[in-house]
Amino acid sequence: MASFWSLLTLYAGLVFLQLAQAQATCNLSPRIAEQLRSLLSPRSEVVLTSNASFATDFVQRFSVNRAPSFVVAVKPASAADVGRVVRYASQNNVPFLATGGGHGYTWSLSRLQCGIDLDLSSFDSIAIDNAANTMTIGGSALSDNVTRALYAAGKELPVGMCTCVGFTGFTLGGGIGPYSGLYGAASDSLISAELVTGTGQLLTVSKTQHPDLFWGLKGAGFNYGVATALTFRVYPATNGGQAVVTNMIFPGALNGTVWQVLSAFFGNQPKELGLALSVGYQEQRGGMVIIVGFVYAGPEAESTALLKPFLDLNPLNLQILNTPWEDVPEVIVYGATRAGCQKGAQFVPYSVNLYKVDVPNLINVVGYMQTTLAANATLRSAIVTWAQYAPYGFQRYADDSSAFPYRAATAFVQINAFSPSAEQVPALDGFARELRDRFQRGSGSRSLETYVHFGHGDETPAAWYSARKLPRLQELKRVYDPKSLFSWYNAVPVRRDYW
């Protein structure tokens, strides 16, 4: 008992210290701003977030629900300046977060209060070496900008479903999209990174320089530092850069058949074919619908032949678009992912990886959604999305080639809701979590596994990183971020007994 009470006292003391520290940072913000200004090169910018120019000149967040809060925002002009900010924050115990595209949405970010926003906007360069098949980008270049530059150069790389995310943030967590069927995660094509670590050093990290850290950057990178630049291997565009996007809508009544057909693709999906589907309640159709979007990196005739089992189900709507691959994220699933570019959302995210298609369980989930959503309109913004990319790309790289732990996952399920207001967040949260748990029961994995970028923040570190990779990631933490400065975004814990 004695040890219980002393532990409790110690814990209460720690909580108090943290609160006191956060409070102190909030109050000291003008001084922090002054001190940073005096440390940084003249082209850097420093503002208080209370200054109106913060909202117009700095990157704003996609989700403002359970978001981090900042008192000072800084735009370092150079990698040396990034190092100065990191060392200043470390020495003065001020929390900070690097901001790339501002699209990270895990609720774990809300633990950061009254911090420094390290806005990487000055690092937005993109340079492609056509002959060498490489691309170097700055730490804030956006997915859309990267995609368009690659397409214009006749190259390609896996990009995600949302054009507005930072391509560096995306890559540091793995980075998955339709062309992962061909090339694996975006991080599998990483050649090197320029990184300011938690010890304030500027390192070049690659297969030959700090190879241990290079391994960890590919899937868990935001735990170790601020990447000012990344260099990738890129590939000549498949099929001359032309893709076929096929969108279909099925009524909920057909869900069992759709899952059945889908399960036939599972595990033997051609590498050129990616699919995204979304399951939700459509008021105008009076019930559940399944909307499927396919992308095929090849000729339309081949795509149509492959999709025959779906076409034979007579979808309520069919759309076939021949499109440059750069436009795929804009048009797949009827352009639904464009909503992901709107800043300021009250986002409620959950996710679970699937390792099999459990048809009876999926029918149960859809039935539960139908019953609940028919009775309660408040919850109808909750949508299930399902991304399924061919295994070929992921299997090109061995499991131990990087920290990315989901090569065997065949579907990444997300249950996401855009809450119309902060008041409705708790109801949507409860419903979305219940759906996550129901999907998990048929996932083919005993414990919850979640792609780190899609996580809610309530999962365990083992769910994000896998128990087999965590010890190595924790060892890297001790070396490159011993003070846990990078601990806000679904983080690798330093302590072993955390999980």
Ligand SMILES: Cc1cc2nc3c(=O)[nH]c(=O)nc-3n(C[C@H](O)[C@H](O)[C@H](O)COP(=O)(O)OP(=O)(O)OC[C@H]3O[C@@H](n4cnc5c(N)ncnc54)[C@H](O)[C@@H]3O)c2cc1C
């Ligand atoms: C609508 C939507 C759709 C998405 N679709 C996909 C998808 O299809 N596939 C996929 O893989 N992901 C997808 N994501 C997830 C996305 O990849 C992550 O949210 C990613 O973190 C976004 O990076 P960001 O720079 O925009 O975010 P930020 O919020 O700026 O950063 C997120 C985290 O990464 C860190 N970070 C960002 N840049 C750097 C840097 N240069 N150096 C070090 N750390 C950095 C931040 O400090 C923070 O911890 C989607 C997200 C949204 C909102």
Ligand SMILES: *[C@@H]1O[C@H](CO)[C@@H](O)[C@H](O)[C@H]1NC(C)=O
């Ligand atoms: C707000 O920021 C702008 C741009 O950095 C600066 O010129 C201005 O002086 C700031 N205003 C205040 C009140 O600090």
Ligand SMILES: *[C@@H]1O[C@H](CO)[C@@H](O)[C@H](O)[C@H]1NC(C)=O
């Ligand atoms: C992206 O491209 C747009 C349009 O060319 C440009 O205005 C913007 O500065 C670029 N931003 C980033 C972060 O890459």
Ligand SMILES: *[C@@H]1O[C@H](CO)[C@@H](O)[C@H](O)[C@H]1NC(C)=O
């Ligand atoms: C889903 O499919 C099953 C099996 O065909 C069917 O019994 C059920 O009614 C369908 N669900 C909905 C919501 O239509």
Ligand SMILES: *[C@@H]1O[C@H](CO)[C@@H](O)[C@H](O)[C@H]1NC(C)=O
């Ligand atoms: C809908 O669900 C929410 C949350 O569970 C609840 O507060 C609300 O009363 C429900 N509305 C109806 C009409 O059942």
